[in-house]
Amino acid sequence: MTVLYFSATGNSLFVARQLASQSAHQLVSIPQAVKQGKKLFEDDQIGLVFPVHWILVPPYIQSFLRQVRLNSRYIFAVMTYGKMEGAAVSHLVRIAGKSNISFSYINTIRMVDNYLPTFSMDDEIASEPGKHIEEHLKSIRADVNNGKRWIPGDTLTNKVLSRTLMLYHPYKNGVGFTKNFRIEAACNGCGTCVKVCPVDNIQLVNRRPQFGLNCVSCLACTHHCPQNAIRLKGEKSRTRFRNQHVSLKDIIEANQ
Numbered sequence: 001m002t003v004l005y006f007s008a009t010g011n012s013l014f015v016a017r018q019l020a021s022q023s024a025h026q027l028v029s030i031p032q033a034v035k036q037g038k039k040l041f042e043d044d045q046i047g048l049v050f051p052v053h054w055i056l057v058p059p060y061i062q063s064f065l066r067q068v069r070l071n072s073r074y075i076f077a078v079m080t081y082g083k084m085e086g087a088a089v090s091h092l093v094r095i096a097g098k099s100n101i102s103f104s105y106i107n108t109i110r111m112v113d114n115y116l117p118t119f120s121m122d123d124e125i126a127s128e129p130g131k132h133i134e135e136h137l138k139s140i141r142a143d144v145n146n147g148k149r150w151i152p153g154d155t156l157t158n159k160v161l162s163r164t165l166m167l168y169h170p171y172k173n174g175v176g177f178t179k180n181f182r183i184e185a186a187c188n189g190c191g192t193c194v195k196v197c198p199v200d201n202i203q204l205v206n207r208r209p210q211f212g213l214n215c216v217s218c219l220a221c222t223h224h225c226p227q228n229a230i231r232l233k234g235e236k237s238r239t240r241f242r243n244q245h246v247s248l249k250d251i252i253e254a255n256q
């Protein structure tokens with residue numbers, strides 16, 4: 001089994017690790033595959049694990065799916081989300097179909113919502129135990145290991161939503177999101193934001209982070225800043241989040 005993953009705050013990394021926990025399994029970071037130009041993956045089972053962004057498949061993953069070739073008899077996807085998965089499944093099926101990727105199994109798993117402009121991380125972290133993540137993950141793992149074939153049913157609302165949002169997505173290509181970040185005086189130029197950015201969109205200039213125009217809005221820079229010096233416009237809390245099973249080193253290794 002090969003599990004390809006993309007993760008900003010560790011939820012998807014944790015899930016990917018759990019799915020690929022046997023020694024014969026391979027865990028592959030999507031940002032690294034993209035940077036290395038690796039476009040062909042072959043295995044008996046291939047999985048994709050990534051977060052839902054704005055109730056859809058993140059534009060970064062859409063672009064990856066357009067480039068990649070997956071040769072496998074069983075392709076599956078698990079999307080992590082916080083409050084509302086919305087049209088993500090329907091969207092994934094549609095964009096994958098355009099790239100001739102046919103999924104055998106898709107599931108979603110509810111975890112801490114890391115979207116700062118909507119949620120206070122204090123409340124989100126406090127609500128984590130009620131989400132029964134380990135139990136859900138165990139059942140998804142059993143499904144995948146048994147080669148279960150299942151894709152959740154789609155509703156008309158989700159079909160319409162996914163089509164509309166695809167056309168009118170506010171941050172389709174990442175250009176607009178950059179203006180939402182503000183660096184506070186506490187920044188000491190440590191460069192952690194540079195290291196956790198999956199698309200190398202941040203540079204240090206005179207020991208201050210400068211954002212380019214390729215932001216994929218994953219919020220890795222914001223959540224992992226050791227000085228908590230990156231503010232996001234409209235954020236609901238100063239508290240930041242990293243999945244409890246994942247370290248900063250893991251995120252750096254995954255995204256560099």
Ligand SMILES: Cc1cc2nc3c(=O)[nH]c(=O)nc-3n(C[C@H](O)[C@H](O)[C@H](O)COP(=O)(O)O)c2cc1C
Nearest residue numbers: 007008009010011012051054055080082083084114
């Ligand atoms: C830009 C952005 C948009 C998001 N949109 C949604 C959403 O529409 N619905 C939802 O339930 N969670 C949403 N989330 C929360 C993430 O999907 C969730 O926290 C996910 O588990 C994060 O995974 P990661 O830790 O692997 O990055 C969003 C997060 C970000 C950063």
